[in-house]
Amino acid sequence: MAVELALDIASGILLGLGALLIVIAAIGMLRFSDLFKRLHAASVAETGGMLCLVAGMLLQSPHWLVAVKLVLIALLLMLTNPVSTHALARAALYDGYRPALRKREEQAASSGHGKVPDGQASHRKAQP
Amino acid sequence: MLFIPALAGLLVAGSIGLILAIKPSAQVYDRILALNFIGTLTVLFIAVIGFVFGRPEFLDIAVAYALINFIGTIAVLKYLKSTGETPAIESLADGGVVTGNTDGEESVTDASANGKVEGNSSNQRSVS
Numbered sequence: 001m002a003v004e005l006a007l008d009i010a011s012g013i014l015l016g017l018g019a020l021l022i023v024i025a026a027i028g029m030l031r032f033s034d035l036f037k038r039l040h041a042a043s044v045a046e047t048g049g050m051l052c053l054v055a056g057m058l059l060q061s062p063h064w065l066v067a068v069k070l071v072l073i074a075l076l077l078m079l080t081n082p083v084s085t086h087a088l089a090r091a092a093l094y095d096g097y098r099p100a101l102r103k104r105e106e107q108a109a110s111s112g113h114g115k116v117p118d119g120q121a122s123h124r125k126a127q128p
Numbered sequence: 129m130l131f132i133p134a135l136a137g138l139l140v141a142g143s144i145g146l147i148l149a150i151k152p153s154a155q156v157y158d159r160i161l162a163l164n165f166i167g168t169l170t171v172l173f174i175a176v177i178g179f180v181f182g183r184p185e186f187l188d189i190a191v192a193y194a195l196i197n198f199i200g201t202i203a204v205l206k207y208l209k210s211t212g213e214t215p216a217i218e219s220l221a222d223g224g225v226v227t228g229n230t231d232g233e234e235s236v237t238d239a240s241a242n243g244k245v246e247g248n249s250s251n252q253r254s255v256s
Binding site (some may be wrong): 049080084 | 129172
């Protein structure tokens with residue numbers, strides 16, 4: 001009895017944490033401004049939230065076959081989601097998208113001097 | 129048993145992903161990212177709803193959906209653009225085109241740095 005209660009509590013905590021992580025990731029995807037930042041936010045749901053939800057369901061599984069299928073789902077998603085995220089970032093990079101590295105004021109200041117031939121690299125290297 | 133709040137969280141996150149996918153200012157890769165996100169949430173949704181209704185056969189559908197989601201994302205990315213010349217490291221490090229949100233907050237361009245990468249013409253490709 002006490003073991004079942006502990007399992008229920010643990011699976012409830014895991015399911016709630018997973019749902020919370022997924023909603024937080026969705027809000028982050030809505031709020032972030034860059035494509036690569038949005039990729040970063042989406043991976044929170046696709047690995048963290050997914051693992052929490054699957055672990056929460058795993059503690060409630062009535063049969064061992066259900067547990068095996070849940071582990072299979074978790075393994076598949078853990079293998080495929082980083083691969084598709086990487087492919088998406090790579091395709092966007094090859095298509096000309098660049099991550100936003102510099103701030104706007106710095107960009108305005110460096111373009112105000114006209115062409116800066118090779119001072120940009122050292123300039124950025126000084127940037128933390 | 130927090131299955132119902134987990135379902136609610138998955139639905140909320142999925143609707144936020146749908147907003148991201150159909151937003152008029154979204155670019156192609158934002159839409160693909162939202163599609164992949166919604167697919168992952170759908171896999172989890174099918175698994176959780178199998179537990180709610182007490183029908184563990186739904187987990188097979190979830191496994192199949194995870195595979196189809198991955199194949200679909202990779203196929204669309206391959207169709208768009210993921211091959212060709214690797215961008216040079218200098219052109220990656222030099223900022224090039226900063227493609228932030230299309231609100232114009234961070235969208236500054238550095239015309240002197242994107243010599244090797246493709247120009248600005250392919251950055252604004254959007255499906256409307």
